[in-house]
Amino acid sequence: MIPFLIVTRLPFNFPRVGVTKAGPPIQEEYEGWEINHNRVQEGAGVVVTACTLFLWSMNPLRITSVEEGAKKLRLSTGKEAKGHRLAFAHTTLAGHQISGEERFAVEWHPHDDTVWYEIYTVSKAATPLAKLASPLLRHYQDRFARDSMAAMQRQLAVAAPRASQDTAAQTASAVK
Numbered sequence: 754m755i756p757f758l759i760v761t762r763l764p765f766n767f768p769r770v771g772v773t774k775a776g777p778p779i780q781e782e783y784e785g786w787e788i789n790h791n792r793v794q795e796g797a798g799v800v801v802t803a804c805t806l807f808l809w810s811m812n813p814l815r816i817t818s819v820e821e822g823a824k825k826l827r828l829s830t831g832k833e834a835k836g837h838r839l840a841f842a843h844t845t846l847a848g849h850q851i852s853g854e855e856r857f858a859v860e861w862h863p864h865d866d867t868v869w870y871e872i873y874t875v876s877k878a879a880t881p882l883a884k885l886a887s888p889l890l891r892h893y894q895d896r897f898a899r900d901s902m903a904a905m906q907r908q909l910a911v912a913a914p915r916a917s918q919d920t921a922a923q924t925a926s927a928v929k
Contacts (some may be wrong), residue, residue, distance in 0.1 A: 793841040795819045805886075813846040816855065822918065826862055834864040845879065851890070852879035859905075870905040872898050 797812045824838040840858035845851055853876025860869045874894065878884040 763777060764771070793819050794843075798846075799843060803893075805889070810850055812849040814843040814849065815846055818842045818845040818856075820858075824860065826860070826864075828864070829892040834862065839860045845876075847879055850878070850880055851876045854875060857901075868909055874898075874902060919928065 764922050779875045793816055797816045799816065799869065801814060803810050818841065820838060822838065824836050826834045826836040828834055838858060838860045842854055842856035844854040853874065855876070855906060856873045858869075858871045858873075860871075861867075862869065876894070878887050878890060881912060883890055885902040886918070
């Protein structure tokens with residue numbers, strides 16, 4: 754096991770950090786590289802590993818639903834508007850410390866150009882150890898939700914100026 758501080762100081766061994774943000778690259782640009790482009794797939798299995806108080810655990814999950822596409826949104830005014838949604842849920846499997854399901858959803862509301870991120874969780878301790886550590890378990894679940902929300906806000910803050918520049922460039926080229 755490599756201590757966390759050492760890992761954070763290791764240099765990247767890949768020369769094009771961030772290349773996957775733009776989507777699948779053209780194969781010719783990466784001769785000799787293995788390129789995989791995967792999406793969340795219903796029925797796929799996932800194992801989350803976690804270290805809590807120096808104890809490692811492996812927690813198996815299965816993707817149980819995937820939703821992508823246009824969606825009718827109910828606005829606070831009571832009216833409906835069109836939007837776009839991407840969501841997936843995973844459900845715990847035997848051997849997981851928790852029993853439950855978690856859904857992650859991102860919605861774009863074009864009527865006001867807002868992006869909404871939601872995490873919806875239903876869970877309870879599934880093992881005697883998890884029951885004993887229930888307050889600590891809830892703390893880590895809450896921390897994960899806060900960290901996930903903060904990460905999404907950081908990504909949206911980075912994407913917003915880029916989107917503004919793209920819109921300005923499109924407008925400029927349309928005026929020519």
